Every structure is written in C-alpha cells, then in structure tokens.
Amino acid sequence: MKIVVLAGGLSTERDVSLSSGCQIYKALKSNGHSVILLDIFMGFEGDAATAFESGRDWAAEIAPVKETAPDIEKLKASRKGGSKALFGPNVLELCGAADIVFMALHGDSGENGKVQAAFDLFGIKYTGTDSLSSALAMDKSIAKQLFIAAGINTPKSVLLTSKSDVPPVKLPCVVKVCNGGSSVGVYIAKTEAEYKEAVEKAFSYENKVLVEEFVKGREFTDGVIEGVALPIVQIEPKEGFYDYKNKYQAGSTIETCPAKITKQLEEKIKAAAVKVFHTLGIKTYARIDFIVDANEDVFCLEANTLPGMTPTSLVPQEAAAIGKSFAELCEWIIEVSLKKYKA
Ligand SMILES: Nc1ncnc2c1ncn2[C@@H]1O[C@H](COP(=O)(O)OP(=O)(O)O)[C@@H](O)[C@H]1O
Ligand SMILES: [Mg+2]
Numbered sequence: 001m002k003i004v005v006l007a008g009g010l011s012t013e014r015d016v017s018l019s020s021g022c023q024i025y026k027a028l029k030s031n032g033h034s035v036i037l038l039d040i041f042m043g044f045e046g047d048a049a050t051a052f053e054s055g056r057d058w059a060a061e062i063a064p065v066k067e068t069a070p071d072i073e074k075l076k077a078s079r080k081g082g083s084k085a086l087f088g089p090n091v092l093e094l095c096g097a098a099d100i101v102f103m104a105l106h107g108d109s110g111e112n113g114k115v116q117a118a119f120d121l122f123g124i125k126y127t128g129t130d131s132l133s134s135a136l137a138m139d140k141s142i143a144k145q146l147f148i149a150a151g152i153n154t155p156k157s158v159l160l161t162s163k164s165d166v167p168p169v170k171l172p173c174v175v176k177v178c179n180g181g182s183s184v185g186v187y188i189a190k191t192e193a194e195y196k197e198a199v200e201k202a203f204s205y206e207n208k209v210l211v212e213e214f215v216k217g218r219e220f221t222d223g224v225i226e227g228v229a230l231p232i233v234q235i236e237p238k239e240g241f242y243d244y245k246n247k248y249q250a251g252s253t254i255e256t257c258p259a260k261i262t263k264q265l266e267e268k269i270k271a272a273a274v275k276v277f278h279t280l281g282i283k284t285y286a287r288i289d290f291i292v293d294a295n296e297d298v299f300c301l302e303a304n305t306l307p308g309m310t311p312t313s314l315v316p317q318e319a320a321a322i323g324k325s326f327a328e329l330c331e332w333i334i335e336v337s338l339k340k341y342k343a
Helices: 014-030 048-053 072-078 091-097 114-122 131-138 140-149 192-202 244-248 263-279 314-321 326-341
Strands: 002-007 034-039 100-103 157-160 173-177 186-189 209-213 218-225 233-237 253-256 285-292 298-304
Touching: 002 014, 002 091, 014 034, 014 244, 014 326, 034 048, 034 091, 048 091, 091 114, 100 114, 100 326, 114 131, 131 140, 131 298, 140 157, 140 209, 140 263, 140 298, 173 192, 186 192, 192 209, 218 263, 218 314, 218 326, 233 314, 263 285, 263 298, 285 314, 314 326
Parallel strands: 002 034, 002 100
Antiparallel strands: 157 209, 173 186, 173 209, 218 233, 218 285, 233 253, 285 298
C-alpha cells in the first residue's frame, strides 16, 4: 500500500507525535509498504509526484522527545510564506495520493477531529476514529458530561471559563485544560496558592479549564480495539504524578502490563474502557485513562483517540502482551481503520 504517516503539527504534543510517526514509518516500511513521513505543518517542499518513489529516509531528521513541550510560536514563524493553514505544502496532495493516511498526530492538531473532517470532505482515508468522536473525546468537559449521562464514574469537577472565576474547591484538586494532552496544562494543587497559580497557568493555554477532585489511588490505562479491551497497564511514576517528563523520559515511570490486579478489578476496568469507547462513539481504537481509589472505585479520566505509538508507548505494550509486535499492531490498526469505509 501507499501510506502517508502524518505527524507533527501545532499542538503541544508535536514532538511526541513526530516520535510516534517515526516509529510507525519504520515499521510500515519494514512491512513492505511504500511510505512517507510528513509533518502536517511543515509539509514537503520537493516534487510531490515522485515523493513515494524517492527512496528518501523520511525519518532521518526527527529528534527524540525533549524534557519539555516544544515552542509552537517559534515553529509557526519558521515556515516560509506566512500561510496560517495547518496543512503545509503538498500535504493534501500527498495524502490524496495515498491508500491510507496513518494518523500519528496527537493533541489538538489531529486528535480534535478537524483533520478527520477535512479528510472526509477530500475523500482521504485515515486511521483511527471519525471526526465527531475525536472532537467529543478531545474536550474533557464534554466527554465528562457524556460519561456522567452514561453512568460512567469520573472525578467530580467544575468548569471555569474565565481566570477571574476561581471558585472555592476541596484541596488537593487537579486543574487541567479541556483540550490538552500529555499532561501539558495539568496541575495538582495542594494549597490555595497553588490552586490560584494553576488556574492562571492553565488559562495561558486555553479558555476552558476543568478543576477536578483529586482521586488518590492507583493509575491504569487500557487500550480498546474494535470494542475489545486489551490487557491493562498499571502506571507508577517514580516521583510526582504522570506529567510530561514522566510520560516520555525513559525509566521515570514503572509501567506494568498486564497489570498485577485481581481478576475482578481487571474486569471492572475493561468494562469501563469498553463503555467509554461506545459512549463516545469511537471507531477503530482508543486508550482510556483511569484512577482506582482505595475502595476499588474506578474513575475515568479521559479517552485518547490517537494514543502514543512509539514501541514503548502504552498501547504497543498492551498489544505485545497478547503477542502482537509493534509492526503487527500498525497493520492491525490499518486493517480495522479501513473497515470504516466499507459500510
Ligand atoms: N482527578 C485526578 N486525580 C488524580 N490524578 C489525576 C486526576 N486527573 C489527572 N490526574 C493525573 O494527571 C495525568 C494527566 O491527566 P489526564 O486527565 O489524563 O490528561 P492528559 O490528556 O494530559 O493525559 C493523569 O495521568 C494522572 O496522573
Ligand atoms: Mg491522560
């Protein structure tokens, strides 16, 4: 197949996406496909007509994920021409020429459903779920309302739409942006001063901020493919919570898959993951994050419709636990994604 692996973009998770894209690109190439790796924002300045046959190593210039999220304003200024379009040069042409686009985007450029909507209008096939479910899952305040309506347990929260609006809350609390990811814009506040500071910082990213009750407990995540739950991962950061650094710096978090938990808890988490998947109308695959408290009550934090895809990412670890290699997982995602277009 001719495949474009689409990564990068303008979200705070840009570097993570490029890292996912790089690994997917290599895996699909080794599977024998004709593959190009494209940064959706920077695009491709060369000859689009021969891009698939160029023999070029598209992964050569991709750097590993740094300790902090990248400077997006600097990146925006670095593109020639001054266009504000998310799609860089030749991106739509190359995606249109592919049999499928493998979505390695994370965060608001790609995970919020807008790229999926554009691709639907252009008749471009892509991996992962559709635009509506992407949008619903991306906005944590909207997803939460759907969870509550469906009887899915989720931490209590209040939505703030202005930074002057700092209602009294029980501490500790979690302040988080509604449309973020990779824990960028997520703060755990233990004191009144930390709470105020967290709200201030969160509003520097966007103007919709959730303040959630802090759930003390163990953290788990579970991938779901075609409505079937994969083995669960337990996540234990060595220090602090599962923030950006603990997510992407090797060795900073213990990730155990399959999680060493009772059969009963395993069934409970898997059932919740599948329910979240269907409640948001997700097609193909997703990964759902949970905290489980001392009473073994399972709280859903969020659904990730384009979860990380480096070989050490969580869904690839879950696939490995059922004997699927990273390259096999990539093929599986393509196969499942193509079913969207058969209906
Ligand atoms: N209500 C909460 N109670 C305790 N920890 C939380 C809570 N919400 C978030 N966290 C911590 O913050 C991390 C990121 O939060 P999450 O809602 O999953 O956002 P993101 O989209 O950035 O991953 C979680 O993995 C968890 O470690
Ligand atoms: Mg999360």
